[in-house]
Each structure stands twice: as C-alpha cells, then as structure tokens.
Amino acid sequence: MKLIRNLLVASASFALAACATAPLRDTAPTTVAAPAKGQIFAVAANPLASEAAMAVLRRGGSAVDATIAMQAMLSLVEPQSSGIGGGGFMTYYDAATRRVTIFDGRETAPAGATPDMFLDDSGRPLPFGEAVLSGRSTGVLGAVRMLALAHQRHGKLAWRTLFGDAARTARDGFIVSPRLGRFLASGAFPESNAPDVLAYFARPGGGLLQAGDRLRNPAYAAFLARLAAQGPDALYKGETARRIVARVGQGAHPSSMTLADLAGYRPIEREALCGRYRVYVVCAPPPPASGVGMLQLLMLLERTDISTRGPGDPQAWFTFAEASRLMYADRDRYVGDPAFVSVPVAGLLDPAYVDGRATLIGARAGAAPAAGVPAGAPKVALDRTLEPIGTSHFVIGDAQGNVVSMTTTVESIFGSGRMVDGFFLNNQLTDFSFSPRDAAGRPAANAVAPGKRPRSSMTPLILLDADRRFAGALGSAGGNSILAYVGKSMVGAVDWRLPMQQAIALPNLVARGGAFQGEVTKFTPQVLAGLAALGVSLKPGQGEDSGLQGVIVRGGVIDGGYDPRREGRFLVEPAPAARR
Template structure:
C-alpha cells in the first residue's frame, strides 16, 4: 500500500485533511511522567524498557538500547561509531548536549582523500579505506552521560545485549536486505565472514545469528568501562585493523578521545521551543529551515496541497546551501550560528522563495560569516535514532551512527568500525582557493546531519522529541515531520509516514510514488520534478505529549516500535 494514499484516506476519515489547521495548543498540557522507548528495532526497545522497569534512568536505558542496536541493526549504528545525545532534565527543565562525534586521528591530513593528481578518490574506495575510520566516540560519551545522569550501575546495563549476542537473534527482513544487497561494505571480508552460514550461504530473514565475539566484548565493557574499547587488546585490534589498510589511528588517538558537553541551541517555532545540538551537528540548519517556513503559509495548508510541498522544497534548498557552506567543527572554523538564525537574515532568505523553482540557490552571507569555500562533502545515508523517557520525566533524544551501511565493513570484537571521516569534504579548498569549513584536520569532528531534537513549551516543560537516520536527508526528514506534527497537528505516526521530499541544490528526490498525482502535478507545474530517492531511507522516531497523553511513532519504513512500560 502506498504510504501517502493510506495516510490521506485516514486523514479524510478523521476530518483532518482540510486546509484548516487545528491549534497547536492542543499539545501544550505537560504529561504525568510516563516511561517509554521508541527505537528502530523491537529487541532494542525491549532492552531499554527492561532497564526502565528496574528503575533505571533515561540514560541507563539509552545505554542498553545502543548496546542492542549494535548487535541487531549493525548496518546503522554501533559502539564502533559516534552519536549526539540531547538530554532533558525534568527537575531543572534544562537541556544538555553530549557530543560523542568521532574525531580524525592525529595523523589525518587535509588531502587524505585526494589522489596523486589532487582529485578526489572514488567515494566507494574512500568508504572501504583504512583512513575512513574516525576515533569512535559513542562509548565515552555514554559513560560521561551515565556518570552524570545514571541511576543503575554501569555493569548492569549490558546483560540483555550480551545474552542475545551469545544465544543469537532472529535476522530481521531489513538486516537481511542489506546483508544480501549491493552495498560494498556488505561484501567486505569481515562482513562476509560474519554473515556467512556454515553451508557458505548468507544469512536470510528468519535465520538465527550469533555473535560470541561481541558478547565477550560486552562482558568486558560492563566490567572495565570504556577502557575495554579505548585501551588494551580491543584498542590494539582497532589500530591494527585500520592501519593495515592505510589508516592512521594510534593507541594514543583512542586513549585521548574526549566527548564534549555543549549547550543546546534553541529557537521558538510558533508556540514551541525547538532545541537541537549546535555545530558540528547541523541543528542550526534545521532551525533555519523551520524559521523560514514560519514566514510562509504552510501551516494553513496540508499534506495534500502541492503548494505546501513546494514551500518546503524551496526552503530546504536555501537551508542546504547555507548549511553546506558554513557548518563545520566550531573548534576549527568560525560558524556563524547567530547570523544564520538572525531574524532579518532569515526573512531575506525566505523572501527568495518565489512561485516557481529556479536554479540551485547560492549560499547567503549571514551576519558574521567568514569567507568559506564551496562544499564538496558526499555524506552517505545511514544511522539510527531513538527516544527514551524515564519515570521522572527525563528524556534522551539520541542519534547514533557508524556512517554508511555497516560502516567501513571492518569488524573488531564483533562490532563494525565506522567510516565517519568520509563525512568530511574530500576537497579542502574550492576552485577559488577558499577553505572548506568541513575540510579534514587532525582531531577535528566532521560535520554531522544528526539532529536529535527536543521540543519544550513556554514553561520549558517537555512536549516532544524527534530525530531520524538518513545522512544529509535527515534535515528534510525531520523538518517534514515537524510540519506534519506541529503545523498540521497530525498524530506522530502519521507525521512520520508523510512522504519524504529532499530538495538540495538541483536535485529533488523523494517518495514520488507515495505522493498523490495532484501533488506530483502541482510540483511539476512549479518547476519541480521529483525523482525516486535511494539508500537506507528515513528512520524517523519521535514522541509528542498531547493533552497529557503519550503519542509515539516509529518510521513505517523500518522495523521500529513506540512502547511504554505500561504496554
């Protein structure tokens, strides 16, 4: 069944398909705390719920979710990768960002992805290369968050994932699709060895897959903490595995990794406060997108109106042009965050939205902008997002990744190593010699599209949380869902199921077959020809509190669930 047609029929039946938008205030009343997990795999959700039922905190449960996702959804995230965690403290109504983004090793160079002629090497070659792997950050980040926000002992949070790895789990249709697909990492030697049965065939959906190496590692991780990964035998194997193929990670790089605590970046959108991670996350771009849309009449339209999708597409193109030009690691480059969100600048950008799509928009010049070069980053799809809320009302919104499918295709101790450094711009300067904000540098964090957000009301009470997988399309996926949930007042599940549309530069991609003909024709008349997208698609997971009631949704394109401890 086509997602959009099914949704449109349901909307019509509910009387929500008209152009009249119900007031956003319907989701204002804060909820009595209810523990919940929304994650991309039922086993991961259950691992988190089990921790919550034992009285664990949201951070405790997030650790259990991540440990299980690394096992059952290894194409998307894992402890060999990185993450951003957005944490809401119900007692203080304050937010903390925990940045566990991977870093480039000390031996990284700005030209590491260029050939002898100074031209970028093929992307597939880069993904499979040793230099593609950054220093993993998610484990150290989770330990920092646990030290500050945990309730249960660290060593008690890995039992479900360890047992499942040892006893085996049933391969899901989604994992089977990628194992048996055409991704080059799935064909890499380590991945092939892991996913090949005794009879020489690859695992299929319904088969049981065991990972004793990962179970053994989790036992050590529980007992030793992050040292189990960043020092000792596992660290030595990471170094050996990456350096054998040209990488430069050293034991010192691993031992020296530090997560970063940052202040959340927040802006008011209509009556809600949307809070995101600051750079090197692209949260600033998502806020800019929403602030531009706020200056349009998209809220008075609806999902069946082609003009609504046109406005979304054109605002997206403007947002991506600015994001691609200016966002990078703020420890290395000046990012004009305030300028990108300055009301006058947002108004000038929004005013560029006309009646018909034209050539790709150029980046603007926000207040305080440095002279930055044109970006050449090729960010692949991947990643996973989950949301956890505990009985005290604290919430974790976390996006986590090993970059593209199965990371670099290399495994150590039962988990995949990331290929996160391919998130850098392969070309350090543009044709005019201007430096790219997202160029490679030792110790630098690559720009990320991961944007785990939290929504608050005017009293800073928790209203909702949302995020997605999908590489650079994350911003469009999340923006679309915010429009659906906040502007059109759709239930979260329906907002996530809206067809995806990614407009960036000259490309318009999305779920064209899930758009009714009227939307497709209306966009075509406005100069937009939507082409089918590709890759892993979205992985949207979110929660809203509507009149004190839990409204959770899991992306129907994946296998996730939204559950509470009362289920």
C-alpha cells in the first residue's frame, strides 16, 4: 500500500506542477457524477457472451458471478481469443469499500521448464510457428482457479448455477459468426492447420465450417457439467488434468507439465497499481501485467498539449506515437514477473524520470528510442519477446455498483491449436523471451524459469473519481499492441470528450521501436500527409487487431462502447429490483 500511495501522491504532485507551468485545456469534467446503483451492464466482444452475463445479473448475481458465465460462453463462441484453457487479469472494483483489487490468473511455466526450452540444438530461437504449436508452449492454466478465487471473495450465486447458458449453447449449437468464419477461412496462422483445429471445425462433406453454419460441442457441454458440479478441481485434477498433461506431452518439443503442476497452480490477489490522469484515478494490474506501461504512457501524454488538439490533427497522433515508443522501450526491457526479477515500478513512474523521458519527444520522429535508466533499474538484456496478437476483453457491472474489467486470453489464434474436452489450450509460454541472455550474458527480465509467469501486455483499467467512486473501465485485446489501443481510447474519451463508442472506433496507431503501424485507410489523407511530414510513415497493421470494450460515466449515465472491429454488444438496463 505504501508504494501505491507514493505513486498516487507523486502523480498528483506532477499534475499540479504541470498545470502551474504549462496550463492545458483540460477537457475532462472537473467532477464525475457516479451512476446510481441499480443499473446492470455488460459489454463483450460477442453478443452471446454479453447476454450470458446479463442473464446472471438479472438473477441477482454479482459482477464476478456474471464474469464466470461470460468466460464460459466466450470459450465456446470466441475460441480464437480466450477460454478456460488460458488465463487472464481481472481488475475488480468493490463499491462498498471503494477498493480496487487485481486477480492475477496468468499462466505459469511448469516446474520442469528451462531457460533454453525455446532454443534449438544450435542455441538459436525456434521459429515461432514451430514453438507455438509445440506442447511446451502451454502454460499451467490460470483462468478457472482465478475465477474461483474471485468467486470466493465476491460471488453471490452458487458456482454450480453459473454454467447453464454456456453448456446449453454447446449442446444445442451456435451459429458460427462472420469473424470466427474469417479465421477459419484465412489459413494465415500456424494453428489454422493444427490437427485439433481441423477436426473440431470440420464440415460434413469436407472443408471447414463457414459463417452461418451451426457448431455443436458436446465435449465442452459435458466438461462444463463436471466443472459446475465439482468446482475447479474438475480442471486441475482427475480425468481432464490427465488429458491435458497427455496432450501437451505429445509431438516435437513436448511439455514437461505434470499433474502436480496443474494441482499446484495458485492465482494471486494483488494490489492495483494506481495513478492520476486528468481528474481520474486510473488503476491497472502491476507486473507481470503492463499497467506500469499504461500509467507511464498517460503520464507522458499529460506533459504534452494533446488534450488541446483532436483526432483530425496530425500533431496529436505524432505526439501519441512518440510517447508510445518511449513507453514501449521501457516496458519491453524491464517488465517481468516480480517474483523472479526486480521491476523498477516506482522509478518508471517517478515524475522526474518521466519529465526527462518526455523531453525526448521532438519535432520529428527519429530512430527507435532506447530504454531509459529509472531508479532501481536492474542490468537486463534487450527484450526479444515475440508476443502475438490474440485475447478478449469485457466489462461487467452489477446492481450494487461492483465492476469487473477483465482481459482474458489463450494467447494466439486458437491458442496452441491443441484441444482437450472441447476447449483449446493456451500457448502463453511463447510470451517469454526465447533468448534467455544477450551476447554480454545479461539475463532477459522476461526469460523462462520454473513457476514463472510470462510478461503480459494485458492492462484492464478501472477509472475512479476523486472520491474513489467508479468512473469508467476499459481494456483491449491485441498482444503487445494492447497498450496503444487502450491509450488511444483513453485520449479519445477523456481528453477529446468523445462518446466511448467513438473513442474506441478511432483509428489504431501502434508505434513501437522503429515500426509505425496503423489502420491506414481509416485516417484522413490530411492526417497521413501531416504524419509523413513529421517523419511517421504508417504501414498497415496485421492480425487480430484491437478488441476494445469500455464504459465511462458521464452525468450519472453509463456510456458504453464496443470495438466495431469485432462483434461486440453493450447492454445496460435497470436491475430487477429497480424495475419493481
């Protein structure tokens, strides 16, 4: 708590100093009117998932209860992005105590993992496509144990009652959505031709299922019935655990995962990392997640005039790109599992350090910026992590005013491409640096180690007002681009006062190292020309793209938005008791 309080004081002190020396037109409201209790809401990347969460809330369930139903449904209808075979981070707001808590369900490396497990016999990193399909890409599953811990703390309805919608949909089948159909048709990812993927999505008569086809998953329905009856032990012990260990032990580069690894997995309840941005307190997960990078990005932007500009101004996007590159340079080098490496969180967020980094935002884009040297920085190697796209994000609020902002993932498209009991297994361990040391022998902060959690770009946010009342929530999918996607939407919603839907729909721009990628066709010719004049030549991005979902409180009203690049739905209504 002392560290968090110090960071809040430091951030607040900077904000006051900045306003005194370089006044900005702060377009955010000076106060935030909290929504009246009695509203329930959910926003996710798939309509069936949003509906499953709302069904629980309508029964009087808590936000965490609805989260469990949401995750169970996402595993079925959006298997390319998340699932119970993966992990995630939950940022939880407790309305009664006005406290924000992090539930860390990040996967861990098995006890038998070694630093060189992703190197070939010559000591060179394995090709990513080969590594992602291997058994050793799968980390010890974290999502279900994490959800069980959150349910112990904040659940209202019985665990066994939370899986009915997903189990029924698995038995009866659901219509393959256009987005899932596109992934099945593309064949562009290593997992697209994995045997389990081809078998699961096989179409009668040949080929793979297409958008509009019905997909049934009786194996998943049967597993959910056991999970409902037995609790998380249905996954971490017994027949499913044995099948997981057997499946990841097959083929080239088999996993060392054992039944003891699964039985021994423990989620972690962490304190949120919080700092100020404009009038908001922004809370995010600490390492091994990337909340420290998100807060640093916001601190850098607060030292610029971006709030006086707007989405049609090339200078605004240039500023955002340069601040992003500075943040990524620091995040990439220093963030890892704090149980194994020293992460200089306080140094990275020290106002004086961020002042110095902000001076590097020049008049034109130059070479890729190097990482800085914040107080407490260890001597670690340049990061070599290859973090692919993937993941899903959702936000849920219950009638008591409690809110979940959760980012969940199986990592790449369909995870490792390996399936057990109707769900895909993650490939999270490819989020580690394949090279454990550099040529000088310095260790990578994100190198593999037994029991270690790989670094994550996930950064599910909760926003509070000055009285620590709920003021908003935001997060995204997208691999290492998550920080840019969320940062862009924060600028749009907070600085430019756009409705959340418009803020999320703003074009994506991801600047990291020497690369500038973005949705080129969504920027105006004037913005593209202005960026080019400033040394930023945007190239088209690739992969799964963003998956932003968020809400912000405006005048007591929940203003929600979902990413138009996916198939999301935002639902809000009075709670059942409020209707009577």
